[in-house]
Amino acid sequence: MIFKSLCRHAGIGANSYLLEASGARVVLDSGMHPELEGPEACPRFELLEPGSVDATIITHSHLDHVGTMPVLLEQQPQSKVFLTPETADLACAMLHNSVNVMQAKRIELGINEYPLFEHREIDVIAEKFELRGIERPFDVDPDGKIRATFHDAGHILGSVGVTLKADGKTLLYTGDVNFEDATIQKGAILPHGPVDALVIETTRGDYARRPDYTRLSEENALGEAISRVIARKGSVLLPVFAMGKTQEVLAMIHRFKQENLIPYKTPVYIGGLSTKMTLIYDRHSDTSRRKLPGFRILADMDLEAGNRDRRKPRQIPLVQGAIYALSSGMMTEKTVSNLFARTGILENKKNGLFFVGYADPSSPGGKIRAATQGDLVTIDAAHGAVPINCDVKVFDFSGHATREALLDYIIKVNPPKTFLVHGDEPAVEWFKQQLAEKLPGTQVIVPQPGEEHVI
Template identity: 70%
Template structure:
């Protein structure tokens, strides 16, 4: 049994991996790199002979794991696509939006190869999806030589880790994992039996969470910060990713209103893509493993969302909460526009970060700035002075490095493949595992290199 990374770059990005036996070939994920454009954002699918893969398994619906699935299927049309029902719905909406983004970039940035796929291709692909629930084994190839089982990964709706068995070996792929309960999402439930190989994410390996952290305290601190802005008749901008983080923030806001931490009548606005994603969450409110079971955001909570209750752009008004994408405040997105056109320069307003922002992104530049600094939010416009209140809260959808390290120790892999992390993060895991599991072979897979399992 052979493992091979198809990632174009080391670290977090276009995630994709190959598992190969004498009888079957299976690919795990087909991501798009968020920092690169065009073909440079696509995994090394050229490492695969056309028509040679039996199936591809998608761990969850973030673009760095599913964003190039249509590209993969162009040369592997025979491959079955296995994913959870929730991931299928979320991925479809996100990939259609990705087409629109690529079409805009083709014009704005002159990227000739964009879009990498179109809406018609996506509609055809969606009809071929093989939906599988958690904890129900299924076959990955027509001869049944490789079998897989999905397990709830606790990262976002529908996210899974997976056990793969074949050739007398057991492999476990974590995908993106969170072992702790969030506001909506319950923590991961992974098996703890020993494995031959563990393919494990290392996202947060470069830093430890502060020792006094408690999720409930962090949520209450956000509520207090929001209330402070509302009391001075300002508005709150919370940059969010449309999928996952939006719904977590809505869950928090619902609790804040219910418990009187903020006024119940405070208007909450989300954008159009966030609305689509939230409706998927609502459709699975009774069938998915989650907290707030049965609660439907779009029906049970007062939200100004998408274009369902209004026409025209989102109005910017005092005394409101705006949970708008993108989470990193990328140029041309709604959160970037709101910050540039009114929030950043006014000391009444609050800009509260609840997730990761790349240091080179507009959101990252704001987080690193001091009050009074002038910040470039979009090269097409002048710099904007930072006068508003800025705070950062820790509501990561990824487990702490300590929790993942503890899990690695539980399953005692003979080989541990460290993926989905920057170099400092991977190095921390390398040292930690070496100290705690001296008999485990630790591998940082290089793209295209075969590794025996």
């Protein structure tokens, strides 16, 4: 069994890996780097000979894990694609939106390579999907040389880790994983059995959660912060990722209303891609492993859904005493959350801007988080700086496991080889130091692009 990273750079980005055994080859994930453009945002698919891949496994539908699947399959048209039914639905929606974004960037940024694929290619690919449920082993290649099993990863709807067995060896790839229950999403159930190699994410390795943290207390703190803004007739902007974070936050707001933490009639607006993703979440409300089974967000909540046309994002009105759960979570330029912040939220001291997810320090959201009250911040280069007068707070609702939980899991599995992936250098270094002390028997590897590792 041979493991190779196809990532263009070590760290978080265009996640993709190759596993080879007895001549069979499977690609694990096919992501797009969120901070790069054009071919540089793709994995190193040039390391694969055309027509050489038997199967592709997609662990979940975030862009950094599925965003270049059509590019891969153009070079590997014979490859089967294995994923969960939930991931299939979300991935198609995400990829179609990605085409729209790339078409706009071709014009705005002059990137001639965009779009990297077209809408029709996504539709053709979807017809070839091989849908698989969790904990149901299946053959990856036609000859059954590699056998796989999906495990619930607890990250977003449909997310999985995967065990792969071949040549008498076992490799477990966690994908993105979260062991804690969220509002809708239940925590991961990954196996603790012996493996020869563990490939594990390290996203939060440089972040220590405060000792007194509980999910319920953090949710209630958000509810109280929203209540204070509504009481002073301000409005609340919650920048959210359209997939996963939007649905978790909406479920929180539903509870806040049910328990009178905020006024029941407080208007709640969603917009951008969030509406489409929420429809998919609702479609799987009875068929997926989740909390609040049967709860359908769009049917059971009185929401105000905004115009989903990317070219006309200002169709959502800015009114007093309302909550706006708008994408994108990092407040990227020309998204609905960026527009609302720039044209009314930031400058009014009655309002609140509450972050409920990650924001890269270089992103508009990251710049706001690093600023202080009264600072002028430019969040769209095409427009002037705006003052931060509103209340700004950050809440911890990460969909990734804490570093302590990941470390505990590695120790329980006790693999001979541990591959540390999906983490920036400080995060990876924390795990290397901890494992050297607490699990000296494991060989710790940070796979570099193109390097082959025998398992």
